[in-house]
Amino acid sequence: MTDVFVLGVDMIKFGRFPEQTVPELGAKAAQMALDDAGLKIQDMEALYCGNLYQANAMVGQRILQEIGQTGIPVVNCANACATGATAFREAWMSIKAGIYDLVIAVGVEQMGRGLLGGGGGGKGIPKEGLLGSGTMPTVFAEAGMEHSRKYGTTFEQFAKVSVKNHHHSTLNPKAMYQIETPLETVMNAEMISYPNTKLMCSVNVDGSAAAVLASERKAKELGLRRAVRVKASVLTSDPWTDRDLVMPDVNTCTRLAAKKAYEMAGIGPEDLSLVELHDCFATAEILHYENLGLCKDGEAGRMIDQGQTALGGKIPVNVSGGLLSKGHPLGATGIANIYEVSTHLRGEAGKRQVPNARFGLTHVIGLGSACAVHVLEKVA
Secondary structure (H helix, E strand, O other), rough: OEEEEEEEEEOOOOOOOOOOOOEEEEHHHHHHHHHHHOOOOOHHHOOOEOOOOOOOHHHHHHHHHHHHHOOOOOOEEOOOEEEEEHHHHHHHHHHOOOOOOOOEEEEEEEOOOOOOOOOOOOOOOOHHHOOOOEEEHHHHHHHHHHHHHOOOHHOOOHHHHHHHHHHHHHHOOOOOOOOOOOOHHHHOOOOOEOOOOOEEOOOOOEEEEEEEEEEEEHHHHHHHOEEEEEEEEEEEEEOOOOOOOOOOOHHHHHHHHHHHHHHHOOOOOHOEEEEOOOEEHHHHHHHHHHHHOOOOOOOOHHHHHHOOOOOOOOOEEEOOHHHHHHOOOHHHHHHHHHHHHHEEEEEEOOHHOOOOOOEEEEEEEEEEOOEEEEEEOOOO
8 A cells, every 4th residue: 555645734823813714714724735735726636624613514615615616525524632633544544545646634623712621411510510520621630630649640740741831832933822831830820620720721722734645656756855754543442441431531542542553653652753742731741651652651750850751852742832832723733733743854843843853643632532643754
């Protein structure tokens, strides 16, 4: 089967754009990615669109109304926080299967402000309180506290994740926030759900990102100078485990996806140059160090203490600023991660460049659950 390459990739600066529509936001990123590849919408054989909040509204087709209705097939994807990565993977699969040579994947979301909570609850006051355990801050607070119980991880160690990612964001002009947040500021911020303060929660923003994918034949025809090879693309759901079903399992499907991705790519975590992982909350990043095999179980707290995951460290994580500072527009996040890693593999990340980057991994998880892991490789 053919190798698949990212020929063009880009994202808009994340922020809040109430005056624009979802298709307008998506069209902007799509056009930017096409320009990056030196191609036009007329060159694309299919479009894969990730959007969650308007999943029934044919967002992909409406994006084409903005940039050119060429009659190509459109696939609209919704898969919780893994929505954008799922659209990217569907695009990858279509080329891998030999159906198309050139396709585009777009992820877009308009979030607005407010709490990202759990849905589908019953009527009345929930037994666990008004801010119930179905809300995302509480789900990941519980997961963090379980890690603390097992390994002694401290509030300060969780807070250091936010300090690191906010620092990284000051080097990323496309991040929503580009502000230093010292440890004391993070720890003394408004408590949302212990141990996550407000500055340890991801930012609900509007945003879009897009990628142009090509078969090996087409990539060679067009030129591989800035192409990035997709070495692995994996999507998992929760395998059955004998566990307490009251709280979601935020770990198992990531471990399964990571294992499959390393096997598909033919590398191990020790070969990675950088990682963009799903830091929806500071506690989540600590958990995913271990879930992705970046360290052994129980060693994640030590990793953050020693600066191993900071820019310049052993394995830089979320050099973009991550969801904590760059922002988390659900449908766009997965492809925005692809953009970040691709930019480093191309050597075009400027002040935040990871030196000599060869392999990068992206990771997103949508509770329910869906986990997508991609491994990208520098071509030359």
